[in-house]
Amino acid sequence: MANFFSDNKDLQYHLSHPLMKRIIELKERNFADAGVYDYAPQNVEDALDSYQRVLDIVGEVCGEVIAANAESVDKEGPRVVNDHVEYAAGTARNIEALIEAGLSGMTLPRKYDGLNMPVTCFAMANEMVARADAGFENIWGLQDCAETINEFASEEIKAKFLPWVSAGATCAMDLTEPDAGSDLGAVMLKATYDEAAGVWRLNGVKRFITNGDGDISLVLARTEDGTKDARGLSMLIYDKRDGGVKVRRIENKLGIKGSPTCELVFNNAPATLVGDRKMGLIKYVMSLMNAARLGIAAQSTGLCEAAYREALKYAGEREQFGKPIIQFAAVAEMLKNMEAKTIASRAMLYETARFVDIYKQLNHISHERSLEPEERQEMKFYNRLADGFTPLAKMFASEYANEVAYDSIQIHGGSGYMKDYACERLYRDARIMNIYEGTTQLQVVAAINHVTKGTYLEQIMRYEENTPTEATKAMFDKLVALREVYTKAVERVESIDKECAGYKDFHARRLVEIAGYIIMSHILLRQAGENEEYVAPAQIFVKYASKKIVEASSYIEQSEASDVELFRA
Amino acid sequence: MAKQVPDTRNVGKDAMTAEGTVNRAALAAIFNPEDLNALEMALQMKDRLGEATVHVLTMGPQRAADIIREAMFRGADGGYLLSGREFAGSDTLATSYALSCALRKINPDIIVAGRQAIDGDTAQVGPQVAEKLGMPQVTYAEELIEIKDGEIVVKRRLERGTEVVVSPLPAVITVNSSAKECRPRNAKRVMKFKYALATSELAAADEQCRNFIDERPYLHIVEYAAADVNPDPEQLGLAGSPTKVKKIENVVFQAKEAKALTAEDADIESLMVELISSHTLG
Numbered sequence: 001m002a003n004f005f006s007d008n009k010d011l012q013y014h015l016s017h018p019l020m021k022r023i024i025e026l027k028e029r030n031f032a033d034a035g036v037y038d039y040a041p042q043n044v045e046d047a048l049d050s051y052q053r054v055l056d057i058v059g060e061v062c063g064e065v066i067a068a069n070a071e072s073v074d075k076e077g078p079r080v081v082n083d084h085v086e087y088a089a090g091t092a093r094n095i096e097a098l099i100e101a102g103l104s105g106m107t108l109p110r111k112y113d114g115l116n117m118p119v120t121c122f123a124m125a126n127e128m129v130a131r132a133d134a135g136f137e138n139i140w141g142l143q144d145c146a147e148t149i150n151e152f153a154s155e156e157i158k159a160k161f162l163p164w165v166s167a168g169a170t171c172a173m174d175l176t177e178p179d180a181g182s183d184l185g186a187v188m189l190k191a192t193y194d195e196a197a198g199v200w201r202l203n204g205v206k207r208f209i210t211n212g213d214g215d216i217s218l219v220l221a222r223t224e225d226g227t228k229d230a231r232g233l234s235m236l237i238y239d240k241r242d243g244g245v246k247v248r249r250i251e252n253k254l255g256i257k258g259s260p261t262c263e264l265v266f267n268n269a270p271a272t273l274v275g276d277r278k279m280g281l282i283k284y285v286m287s288l289m290n291a292a293r294l295g296i297a298a299q300s301t302g303l304c305e306a307a308y309r310e311a312l313k314y315a316g317e318r319e320q321f322g323k324p325i326i327q328f329a330a331v332a333e334m335l336k337n338m339e340a341k342t343i344a345s346r347a348m349l350y351e352t353a354r355f356v357d358i359y360k361q362l363n364h365i366s367h368e369r370s371l372e373p374e375e376r377q378e379m380k381f382y383n384r385l386a387d388g389f390t391p392l393a394k395m396f397a398s399e400y401a402n403e404v405a406y407d408s409i410q411i412h413g414g415s416g417y418m419k420d421y422a423c424e425r426l427y428r429d430a431r432i433m434n435i436y437e438g439t440t441q442l443q444v445v446a447a448i449n450h451v452t453k454g455t456y457l458e459q460i461m462r463y464e465e466n467t468p469t470e471a472t473k474a475m476f477d478k479l480v481a482l483r484e485v486y487t488k489a490v491e492r493v494e495s496i497d498k499e500c501a502g503y504k505d506f507h508a509r510r511l512v513e514i515a516g517y518i519i520m521s522h523i524l525l526r527q528a529g530e531n532e533e534y535v536a537p538a539q540i541f542v543k544y545a546s547k548k549i550v551e552a553s554s555y556i557e558q559s560e561a562s563d564v565e566l567f568r569a
Numbered sequence: 570m571a572k573q574v575p576d577t578r579n580v581g582k583d584a585m586t587a588e589g590t591v592n593r594a595a596l597a598a599i600f601n602p603e604d605l606n607a608l609e610m611a612l613q614m615k616d617r618l619g620e621a622t623v624h625v626l627t628m629g630p631q632r633a634a635d636i637i638r639e640a641m642f643r644g645a646d647g648g649y650l651l652s653g654r655e656f657a658g659s660d661t662l663a664t665s666y667a668l669s670c671a672l673r674k675i676n677p678d679i680i681v682a683g684r685q686a687i688d689g690d691t692a693q694v695g696p697q698v699a700e701k702l703g704m705p706q707v708t709y710a711e712e713l714i715e716i717k718d719g720e721i722v723v724k725r726r727l728e729r730g731t732e733v734v735v736s737p738l739p740a741v742i743t744v745n746s747s748a749k750e751c752r753p754r755n756a757k758r759v760m761k762f763k764y765a766l767a768t769s770e771l772a773a774a775d776e777q778c779r780n781f782i783d784e785r786p787y788l789h790i791v792e793y794a795a796a797d798v799n800p801d802p803e804q805l806g807l808a809g810s811p812t813k814v815k816k817i818e819n820v821v822f823q824a825k826e827a828k829a830l831t832a833e834d835a836d837i838e839s840l841m842v843e844l845i846s847s848h849t850l851g
Contacts, residue, residue, distance in 0.1 A: 038785070039760035053763060054756045061753055102756040115756055 002067065004128040005059025008305070010343055011124055013531065014350040015051060023118045023354060024048065026361035037110045051121050057101050058125045065097045066132035073133060073258035074425050083246040085213035085260045087139075094136050095168065105166030108146055112162035119147075119291075119360065120353040123298040127349070130302030134429040135256035137302065139211045141295045145171035145218050148288045149237065151364070152275040157237060161216055172214035173288055174206045174238075174264065181208075182442060184220065184281055185230035189266060191221035200236055200273060202244070202266040210436075212262025213247050215240045218288065219271060220280050233280035236271035244269025255428030290387070292437045293394040294356060297349045300397035300433045304342040307401070307408035307426045311335060314412050314421070331411055338404045340541040343534070345397040347523040348516075352389040358382040385459060388450035392516045395443035398433035405430040441509070447516075448508040451490060456515040460486075463522035469529045475542045479521055482549050486514045489556045500561035507559065510552040517545035570626050570668060570682035570698070571604035571640065573633040577687050578602075585819075600636045603683030605643075605751035607744040611681040612644040612752065614716050622646040626675065628656055628667055634767040637790050641762040642754040648790050649675060650767045655795035655805045661689070663809035665697030670798040672702060679721065680741045684709060692743070699741035706741045707734055711748045761787075768792035 005011060024047045033040035041047035069090030076088040087095070098104065106122045108114025122144070130137035146165040150158060165171065180186040189204035202221055206212070217238040224232035238245065244267055251261040275284060312335055315326035325331045362371065362379035371379065408423040409416035416423045434440045450456050460483050468476035490511060497504040504511075524538040575596035577584070583595045608625070615621040625640040625648040627633050637648030651671050659667065672680065680699075685692035692708075699706035707723050714733060715722040725732045726745045736742075766774060766782060767790040774782075782788045795805060803809060830836040844850040 038787075039757045041760070042781075049763070050760045053759045057754045057756055057759065065753075097753060100755065101753040102758070115760075 001060070002063030003056065003059040004062040004067075004131055005055045005124075007059075007063075008128075009533070010346055011055075011127070012052075013527070014346065015048070015055070015121070015124065017350070017354060019354045019358070020048065020118075020120070023120065023357045023361070026358065026365065027116060027118050029365070033110050033116070040110060040116070051117060054103075054106075054115065054117065055121060055124055055128075058103060058128050061097050061101050061103070062128045062132040066094045066129060066136055069094055070133035070136070070258075070425070071422070073136065075257075077257045078250055078260040080247050080250055083248075085211075085247055085250065085262065087260070088258055091136060091139065091258050094133070095139070095170070098140060099168035104143055104168045105146065105162070106143065108150060108162055108166055112150070112158065113166035114162070118353075118357045119294070120350060120357050123294060123349060123353045126295055126298035127302040127305070127346070130299040131306045132302075133258060134299055134303050134306075134426070134433075135258035137295075137299045138256060138259040139170055139214075141299065142171040142173070142211055142214065144291050144295055145173055145216065145288065147291055148218065148284060149274065151287060152235070152284055153237070157272060157274065161237065161239075165216065169215035170211055172209055172211045172217045173292070174209050174212065174217050174219040175285060176208045177205060178207050182439065184285060185233070186228075187220050187222060187233055187281070189219065189221040191219075191223045191234065191236055191271065192225075193223075194270075197270065199270040202236065202238065202269040202271050204266050205248075206262075206264040206266070208251065209262045209264055210259055212260065212264045213240065213245075217245075218274065218284075219266075220285055221271075223273075223277050223280075230281040231278055233282075233285075234277045235274040235280040235284040237274050238269055238271045242270050253432070255425070255431055257428075289437060290356075290390050293390050293443075294349070294353060296433055296437045297345070297352065297390075297393040297397040300394075300401035300430070301342065301345040301349050303401040303426055303430050303433065304338070304345050304397070304404045307405040307423060307430070308335070308338045308342050310421065310423050310426065311338060311408040311411040314415075314423075318413075318415075325411070334407050334411060336537075336540050337544060338407050340537045340544065341400040341404055343537045344520045344524060344541050345393075345400050347527060348389070348393045348396055348520050351523050352386065352393040355382045355386040355389055359386045384455055388447070388455035388459070389519075391438075391443035391446040392512070392519065394437065395434070395440050395447070395512070396516055396520065398430075399440060401430040401433050444509045444512050447512040448504070451508075451511045451515055452494070452504075456519060457483075457487065457490075460515070460518055460522065463519070463526070466522075466526055466529070468525065471532065471535045472525045472528050472538065475521070475525055475528075475538060478542060478546060479518055479525070482514075482518055482521075482546060485549060485553050486511075486518060489514060489553045492556060496561050500564055502564040503561055506564050506567065507556050510556055514549050514552050517549050521545045570680060570695070571608065571636055572601045572627060572683075572686045572688075573598050573629050573636045574601045574686050574688040575599075598632065598635065600639050601683055601686045601688075603685060603687075603744060603746050604636075605683070606746055606748040607681045607683045607742075608640055608643060608645065609749050609751040610710065610713050610742065610744050611679075613713050613749075614679065614681075615644070617713075617716055621678075624648055624675070624677070626651065626668065626671055628652070628659075628664060628671075631767065631769055634770060634790055634792075637767070638762060638765050639754070641765055642759045643752055644755065644758065647787065650790055650792045651798070652767075652769065652792060653794045655800075655802065658807035658810060659805070660810035660812035661691050661693040661697060662811060663805055663807075665694045665701060666804045666809055667795075667798070667800060668694070669698050669701035670800045671793055672698065674793070674798050678739055679716075680704070680739070682741065682743050684743045684745050695741055695743035702739075702741070704740050705736045706743070707736050708743045710742045710744045764788055765790055 021044050024044050034042050041050055073088045073090040078088055079086050105114035106117050110116050126137055126141045129140050143165055146162055149161055175184055177187055191200045191202050194201045219236045219238050220233055221236055222232050223234040246265045248263045248265050315331050316324050318325050359382040362375055405427040409427050412421055412423050415421055493504050493507045521542045524541050528534040528538040575593050576599045584592055611623045615623050623645045625637050625645050627636055628651040634650050656667055682695040696706050709725045710723045711726040712724040714724055719738050721738055722735050726747050765788040769792055
């Protein structure tokens with residue numbers, strides 16, 4: 001019996017993080033539901049026990065059902081039948097199993113039939129689903145749209161849609177259009193208010209919409225006639241049962257083939273406004289995107305896990321020159337680095353998820369009652385960290401997913417290039433992860449502000465307040481020295497940027513990466529201090545990180561202001 | 570009806586004791602796989618009927634309550650644990666007798682069980698229970714086709730095909746592994762029922778836990794001791810078990826020396842003669 005939770009100690013470790021206690025207290029509002037719902041926890045231990053049990057179910061469904069269907073889903077893929085999506089048979093079975101297991105509406109409040117679990121646990125579930133089948137994770141992970149509905153929609157909309165999500169309705173977020181990809185301010189899908197019917201009518205085309213034929217769609221549309229930028233966009237909710245949207249085609253993709261990427265034609269489709277007009281992109285999509293980026297970080301981490309395990313298994317079985325190839329230093333080194341990257345991705349993912357959880361819950365509470373001054377302080381503190389860490393988590397995890405999948409094929413040798421092994425599917429699936437929900441280059445744009453504003457440096461200094469153990473002391477000292485390298489690089493870039501506009505943009509990725517490597521190393525060091533099983537991966541990762549930091553910082557040191565011109569296209 | 574069994578599907582080298590009996594300590598205790606198929610079929614009946622309830626009856630030591638909880642996580646409404654030292658050493662006859670005594674008390678409208686357990690592989694308990702209760706039995710059930718007042722229609726998986734039978738109710742249905750797999754544990758049900766305890770477990774629990782369960786009757790797993798089901802003591806446990814194990818032998822499959830034959834007529838003829846004389850052929 002394969003179980004992707006019980007076979008993964010690293011994942012279980014993150015569930016036991018000390019911050020979980022605070023997250024649970026906030027999420028459970030001092031256990032107010034205990035007397036109302038028979039499945040609500042009584043206290044922190046009870047909640048943690050429930051999380052563990054629910055994640056164990058997720059692990060079993062992933063290991064037994066979803067992973068087993070992944071290959072056939074990749075081959076078969078979805079189809080368009082009568083203007084609608086028909087999933088691959090395996091996809092339909094996956095959805096059925098997850099509904100039976102009651103794993104929809106994981107983070108929603110109980111009054112909407114949800115499981116009221118933290119974002120951290122939802123990310124864990126996403127990670128496991130992605131390890132089983134990355135493409136399927138898109139369909140299932142989109143239940144995250146319900147979080148945005150829960151945060152911004154009216155009670156009427158919530159009461160109509162959220163219990164449906166908890167019962168298994170699938171979601172989609174309809175943002176991209178042929179001429180509006182990274183630049184969503186250019187969205188043109190038109191929404192006009194139909195006075196007679198009392199609804200908005202949507203007309204136009206959306207492209208590259210994941211699970212575009214989902215039951216519930218959040219649509220970014222232009223409600224303000226004559227406008228051309230983000231300020232004319234609103235968020236609307238469309239119910240598939242109302243009709244008016246046709247799937248024109250499903251894209252033929254390199255990977256994540258089970259996930260239907262749709263081109264949609266809206267023809268007078270009725271829709272309801274979510275929240276306030278004109279806030280669609282500025283406020284709601286930003287929230288949606290942040291959650292989705294965390295989702296991709298989870299998806300990427302799951303893919304790292306799958307690709308690493310495939311390689312490890314093969315390297316142990318494949319014999320050349322009379323011994324398993326894992327015994328050759330070159331192969332072993334690759335495997336160790338793959339493992340360290342996987343663990344580092346995960347560390348960054350859950351550190352971020354915990355920040356998001358505390359911020360989000362305090363934010364929800366602030367709508368129910370006014371926060372105490374120290375709670376307001378706490379919310380601000382975690383909001384800043386969540387905003388700063390989300391692009392880092394997404395960027396590193398998705399780049400690592402690609403690197404680990406690449407190495408996984410390398411370890412398989414010629415066999416890995418054939419369709420016979422899962423690593424080729426993983427490699428294809430990984431390729432989209434550092435592209436969608438904001439390319440790595442766009443994550444850098446979001447993250448560089450936190451280099452400038454000092455979010456990362458402040459957090460690094462906080463990590464430096466930890467006391468290293470005997471096992472981590474040497475690494476700890478190295479990180480302190482690397483932090484000085486980081487501040488020097490930032491200083492240099494900022495001072496040259498004053499004279500030469502564009503210099504900071506030119507080095508943005510390098511600066512963000514240096515910050516990210518130091519942060520991930522610190523988190524791993526903290527883990528190594530608590531559990532000796534992390535000592536070796538931390539040592540390996542710190543070696544890797546310092547190599548990358550030296551490379552980036554020496555590039556910056558040698559880079560002149562004229563480089564901006566040199567690299568201008 | 571369900572049974573907790575040692576997981577004989579993944580046996581290591583310490584799975585058997587030196588005496589040739591199953592080393593239960595070395596094997597995980599699991600829900601007998603075909604009983605899970607049976608549970609699924611029972612839950613399907615409930616899905617179709619709407620108002621029905623599904624309860625699991627198991628005979629075993631206290632820890633067998635684990636499979637009742639497991640069944641509750643997957644959709645069962647509750648369960649009965651039949652437990653006591655009087656039942657120790659039961660063969661299939663004594664087991665079916667004990668179960669039938671409990672079933673007389675529970676008085677269900679339909680009884681569903683797995684075809685056989687993976688530890689004994691006899692497939693006798695289900696049919697014996699049906700005989701003792703005077704009910705019709707449908708064995709090798711693979712698919713529930715219809716259930717309505719007083720009647721059930723079931724597809725059976727046979728050696729050379731399938732057969733659809735109609736049986737009056739109450740009846741005993743034993744379910745094959747080819748039937749639909751059991752639905753997974755359900756998140757909300759797990760959270761709701763995780764503290765469910767059988768009577769003897771409850772007695773051993775602390776006061777806080779007892780109060781908690783007292784306030785929530787759905788967390789109470791009914792436990793019957795022998796006396797609760799009015800049995801004839803002579804038919805219980807070892808006394809009621811005519812099966813006697815004479816000898817246990819370790820069967821070791823050994824490849825004998827291979828014989829090389831050519832495609833010559835003479836070689837083929839000698840092979841034919843040998844196979845006929847050893848009664849392998851003919």
